[in-house]
Amino acid sequence: MxxxxxxxxxxxxxxxxxxxxxxxxxxxxxxxxxxxxxxxxxxxxxxxxxxxxxxxxxxxxxxxxxxxxxxxxxxxxxxxxxxxxxxxxxxxxxxxxxxxxxxxxxxxxxxxxxxxxxxxxxxxxxxxxxxxxxxxxxxxxxxxxxxxxxxxxxxxxxxxxxxxxxxxxxxxxxxxxxxxxxxxxxxxxxxxxxxxxxxxxxxxxxxxxxxxxSKSPQALKIGKEAFYRQAELPLADAYDYAVGVMVENMLARDAEEGIGAFLGKRMPEWKED
Known part of the structure; x- marks a missing residue:
């Protein structure tokens, strides 16, 4: 960072x-x-x-x-x-x-x-x-x-x-x-x-x-919004919503970088939006 x-x-x-x-x-x-x-x-x-x-x-x-x-x-x-x-x-x-x-x-x-x-x-x-x-x-x-x-x-x-x-x-x-x-x-x-x-x-x-x-600001933003939104939904709807969020998160730049860094045994380099 x-x-x-x-x-x-x-x-x-x-x-x-x-x-x-x-x-x-x-x-x-x-x-x-x-x-x-x-x-x-x-x-x-x-x-x-x-x-x-x-x-x-x-x-x-x-x-x-x-x-x-x-x-x-x-x-x-x-x-x-x-x-x-x-x-x-x-x-x-x-x-x-x-x-x-x-x-x-x-x-x-x-x-x-x-x-x-x-x-x-x-x-x-x-x-x-x-x-x-x-x-x-x-x-x-x-x-x-x-x-x-x-x-x-x-x-x-x-x-x-x-x-x-x-x-x-x-x-x-x-x-x-x-x-x-x-x-x-x-x-x-x-x-x-x-x-x-x-x-x-x-x-x-x-x-x-x-x-x-020190964490990915992109992941924190996505995660905080998702936490409060899913908490307001019934269980099945919460999972449906969270599945979509996690798929989009997987496609995000910081997730690609973070997973690559983890697999490559190096520190991730987060980028600002």
Whole structure:
């Protein structure tokens, strides 16, 4: 794989910090104290995703957070202020919740792998963000919950991502009780991939990102799209779809190169589209 020059860019006064290291884009939620997903922060995330979607240089995206909380979800204060609107806030609620849904869908549609790096509490739409990412790695002190039911607001949109990441009955347990689960339970539920000590979190995430970034970008793009599409289909239809995808993948340039390299006992040389 060709060497990529690493550089770093930060926006210390913004809601979202941006850092690029070679093929890895790190986006850090910086909306203290709770890193709530305000309209402004969600729009900033979507703008980054739109900008990077066609990038040939970025192979992996990491979503992290500054401070002691990963994200407390929607900005309830921001939403409550609009109850005084003529429509009792309906238009603003629709805008906020639709924007969050669009953000989560965009994560699954990106050609890049997206890794959530969690150190602290991820609650409600913050937990939805974790569940929407392709991989999730957390510290042993991280916690997760969907507590809407505790305040009369069932976490219906977080439910969509949660029910696709965690096992169904465990997802319902979180949604119905609103109780907070620890990192070990989150891993048992299927919400996170790995639990690591806090001091090694960045190191482990960087290693995952580097390993993924070293793979064929063509194969990763094809595979990620296929993973989410087949998951929405009945079994027989999923196989029919996957057969077509794999045949086309076999005919792709990188598969020809990768198989040839494997048989020739050499390292493959991936080419950009």
């Amino acid at each position: 060709a060497d990529v020059v690493s550089f770093r860019k930060e926006e210390p006064n913004g809601l979202l910090l941006r850092e690029v290291n070679g093929p890895v884009l790190r986006l850090t939620l910086n909306n203290p104290l709770a890193n709530v997903l305000s309209i402004a922060l969600m729009e900033a995330l979507l703008a980054e995703f739109e900008a990077v979607a066609t990038s040939k240089d970025i192979k992996v995206i990491v979503i992290a957070a500054a401070g002691k909380l990963f994200s407390a979800g929607h900005d309830l204060k921001e939403m409550t202020q609009h109850r005084a609107d003529d429509d009792r806030g309906r238009a603003f609620f629709e805008r906020t919740i639709r924007l969050a849904a669009d953000l989560m869908v965009k994560i699954t549609r990106l050609p890049q792998a997206v890794i959530a790096e969690i150190d602290g509490l991820a609650t409600a739409a913050g937990c939805q963000l974790v569940a929407s990412c392709d991989l999730a790695i957390c510290t042993d002190s991280s916690t997760f919950c969907t507590p809407g039911v505790n305040i009369g607001l069932f976490c219906s949109t977080p439910m969509v991502a949660l029910s696709r990441a965690a096992h169904r009955k465990q997802a319902m347990e979180m949604l119905l009780t609103g109780e907070t689960i620890d990192a070990s339970t989150a891993k048992d539920f299927g919400l996170v991939n790995r639990i690591v000590p806090q001091q090694y979190l960045r190191q482990v995430v960087d290693k995952y990102a580097a390993v993924i970034a």
